[in-house]
Amino acid sequence: MTTLLYERLQDAFREFGWTRIPEVVDHHAEEAAKHNISYLEFLDKLLQEELLSKRERFIRMKTRVAHLPFHKKLDQFDFSFQPSIDERRIRELAALRFLAHRENLIFLGPPGVGKTHLAVAIALEAIKQRYTVYFTTAHELVETLQQAHQNNTIRQKIKVFTKPNLLIIDEIGYRKMEDAAAHFFFQIVSERYETGSIILTSNKSYGAWGEIFGDAVLATAILDRLLHHSTTINIKGESYRIKEKKKAGFFRPEGSEDKPE
Known part of the structure; x- marks a missing residue:
């Protein structure tokens, strides 16, 4: 040449x-x-x-x-440790038809059972398929909305949460929302209704959401929009983190305390 x-x-x-x-x-x-x-x-x-x-x-x-907290794929999820989860159903969800139809996906279960891992794994698949994704915890969302409200930038900030094809809100239920934040949350859910998908994880059953939002009527309105086109995955099982601590010897069965010789 x-x-x-x-x-x-x-x-x-x-x-x-x-x-x-x-x-x-x-x-x-x-x-x-x-x-x-x-x-x-x-x-x-x-x-x-x-x-x-x-x-x-x-x-x-x-x-x-996307601000994902970590990058774990579906193949890294230990389905054998959580028999309450239908692996085939999860892999069907990872095919993203729910996202194409602008439906929602909710993972319910106690802390540590893999809800966030599954949400992130599906988010990574969505990014591979050229969907836009944004991840936030409920705590971060509330703080962001409250600060934006004080700074008179709430409309611009709500657009951050309504624009992506997929919004992930992690850890709903670990703290109660103040009135203003709860109403802004409702606004985000309403504006995304039938226009964009939400993946949501929570340690609370739907019956306890009135306590989360401090208003049973508001909680019902939020659930009405979230659940109209949605799939709920209930996970019942032991925490992965406790499992790892048991492996490391931090937990011992009852009655197995060391006895003096």
């Missing part, structure tokens, strides 16, 4: 915004010459490399802006 041709190609790559092809063009050119690869096949190999690189950059960027 002549110097002039090489420089022209590099200029073209920059103009198109291609980043992967400049790294691999020499290798593929050598392979094409060595194996007598056709021009079209050579071009296809270069473009596929660029498309794959672009997709990987997109996923990294969308994952970063």
Whole structure:
């Protein structure tokens, strides 16, 4: 390849915004010459490399802006430890038909049973399929809304929670919401109703949501919109964190205290 041709190609790559092809063009050119690869096949190999690189950059960027607390996939979930979960049902949900239909998904269960892991795993699948995702805990959501209300930026902040294709609200029920925050929460749920999906995790049954929002009527209105098009997964089982502590020897069966010799 002549110097002039090489420089022209590099200029073209920059103009198109291609980043992967400049790294691999020499290798593929050598392979094409060595194996007598056709021009079209050579071009296809270069473009596929660029498309794959672009997709990987997109996923990294969308994952970063999603604010996920960790990156755990569905294959890392120990279904054998939680027999109350139907693995086939979870994998069907991970196919994202609920997201395409703008439906909601609620995981209920005690702390530590894997609700957040499942929510994050499905979020990662959604990002791979080019959906926009935003993750927040209920505590962070309340603090953000209260601060925005004080700063007169509540409308702009609510848009942050209504714009993504998928909004994940983790840990509903660990603290009671003040009146203003509860009404803003209702507003977010209402604006997303039939326009965007929500994944929500909670340690409280639906019957206790009146206590969370401090108003049984408001809780009913929220649940009415959340549950109209939704799937609820109830998880009953032991905490993974307690399981790990037992493995490490921090928990002992009753009556197994050390006895003096």
